[in-house]
Amino acid sequence: MKRGYQESSSSSSYGPPQSKFKYNPEGDGQFLEDENTKIFARKVADHYSARTNQTLEEREASPIIHLKKLNNWIKSVLIQLYAKNGDAVLDLACGKGGDLIKWDKARIGYYVGIDIAEGSIEDCRTRYNGDADHHQRRKKFSFPARLLCGDCFEVNTNSGNSFAKFQVRLDKVLAEDAPFDVCSCQFAMHYSWSTEVRARRALANVSALLRPGGIFIGTMPDANVIIKKLREAEGLQFGNSVYWIRFDEEFDDKKFKSSSPFGIKYKFHLEDAVDCPEWIVPFHIFKALAEEYGLELVFVKNSHVFVDEYMKKPEFVELMRRLGALGDGKDDNSTLSPDEWEVAYLYSAFVLRKRGKPDQAPVSSRDKGKMNLSKEDIVFINDQP
Numbered sequence: 095m096k097r098g099y100q101e102s103s104s105s106s107s108y109g110p111p112q113s114k115f116k117y118n119p120e121g122d123g124q125f126l127e128d129e130n131t132k133i134f135a136r137k138v139a140d141h142y143s144a145r146t147n148q149t150l151e152e153r154e155a156s157p158i159i160h161l162k163k164l165n166n167w168i169k170s171v172l173i174q175l176y177a178k179n180g181d182a183v184l185d186l187a188c189g190k191g192g193d194l195i196k197w198d199k200a201r202i203g204y205y206v207g208i209d210i211a212e213g214s215i216e217d218c219r220t221r222y223n224g225d226a227d228h229h230q231r232r233k234k235f236s237f238p239a240r241l242l243c244g245d246c247f248e249v250n251t252n253s254g255n256s257f258a259k260f261q262v263r264l265d266k267v268l269a270e271d272a273p274f275d276v277c278s279c280q281f282a283m284h285y286s287w288s289t290e291v292r293a294r295r296a297l298a299n300v301s302a303l304l305r306p307g308g309i310f311i312g313t314m315p316d317a318n319v320i321i322k323k324l325r326e327a328e329g330l331q332f333g334n335s336v337y338w339i340r341f342d343e344e345f346d347d348k349k350f351k352s353s354s355p356f357g358i359k360y361k362f363h364l365e366d367a368v369d370c371p372e373w374i375v376p377f378h379i380f381k382a383l384a385e386e387y388g389l390e391l392v393f394v395k396n397s398h399v400f401v402d403e404y405m406k407k408p409e410f411v412e413l414m415r416r417l418g419a420l421g422d423g424k425d426d427n428s429t430l431s432p433d434e435w436e437v438a439y440l441y442s443a444f445v446l447r448k449r450g451k452p453d454q455a456p457v458s459s460r461d462k463g464k465m466n467l468s469k470e471d472i473v474f475i476n477d478q479p
């Protein structure tokens with residue numbers, strides 16, 4: 095495949111002190127950029143907040159039901175591969191808590207979820223309590239949890255300006271809950287890529303909150319696939335019956351410089367799921383930046399490759415059968431449509447590991463989590479003094 099970006103000749107060229115991506119968080123230019131960024135972050139939050147919980151019937155009638163099941167399978171495989179009994183888990187951009195059951199199956203010991211969308215965190219709370227799972231209600235979850243509402247890519251805002259004084263960095267808010275064994279950011283890391291400071295903050299938070307040897311798992315759009323499709327398209331838009339992606343006129347030459355890899359915005363529409371601005375994440379830059387924060391790449395795989403590889407393992411074939419994403423192939427509607435399969439190709443799954451040796455001593459038990467969460471238990475991090 096033709097790469098969307100030129101690979102950097104050496105990843106160490108991004109490491110401090112030679113990092114190419116220097117910034118000035120306190121500078122005036124940055125201040126203006128942050129105001130725009132906040133507007134977009136709000137747009138994303140409002141979009142997800144407005145999405146209501148679906149009934150089982152509505153969910154099964156979705157034009158992308160098999161894609162949703164496939165994505166659940168990919169997330170389940172990642173969780174089964176990397177979460178262990180008793181682990182403390184940080185779920186960045188946890189949404190409505192769609193992964194709670196997966197974490198429960200992995201028998202984790204503690205769960206902290208955070209999302210910017212208030213409506214989603216409230217749905218996550220009721221799902222955790224077992225009050226409102228339309229899909230399959232079940233016994234209570236076996237791990238204590240804590241939920242936060244806020245922007246997990248928010249930058250340090252102790253700059254004294256009036257817009258920023260209520261915002262608090264996530265690594266500070268969660269300092270007492272850390273270190274986590276696993277951090278997960280599913281289908282959301284690209285929302286941090288609107289500016290360099292936010293992308294850095296996202297990775298700095300993950301790094302600060304993970305223990306040495308801790309694992310960061312995630313899924314996000316595959317920039318190479320998106321840029322390849324953009325270049326193959328007649329204009330600035332492409333898609334199929336279930337999705338479209340549109341770039342602004344400013345990108346009409348379809349060229350993207352390695353020296354400005356942040357803020358490459360496009361509009362993404364996915365039937366019955368997404369309709370908001372997103373940002374390209376050139377993976378080699380992501381990898382290089384992650385290394386600066388002590389996070390080393392274990393693997394990145396496009397979803398198609400991921401499916402091919404893990405469908406060779408009987409336990410994951412059985413999981414796929416149970417989730418029903420690929421169906422039995424006996425009738426067309428029992429399996430992923432070609433258009434859904436094309437959407438799967440737009441994403442990749444990644445695993446990073448925080449450098450360093452794990453501490454010998456187990457982390458002392460967390461007393462912040464609860465087994466039942468009231469509305470008042472949700473911490474709104476942007477309201478912290």
Ligand SMILES: C[S@@+](CC[C@H](N)C(=O)[O-])C[C@H]1O[C@@H](n2cnc3c(N)ncnc32)[C@H](O)[C@@H]1O
Nearest residue numbers: 142187188189192209210211245246280282285
């Ligand atoms: C596609 S959904 C994925 C939700 C969940 N991780 C999952 O896999 O089911 C993307 C989520 O990212 C959240 N999100 C976007 N920007 C965010 C930010 N800056 N801070 C926290 N959450 C954010 C949205 O509110 C939404 O719930």
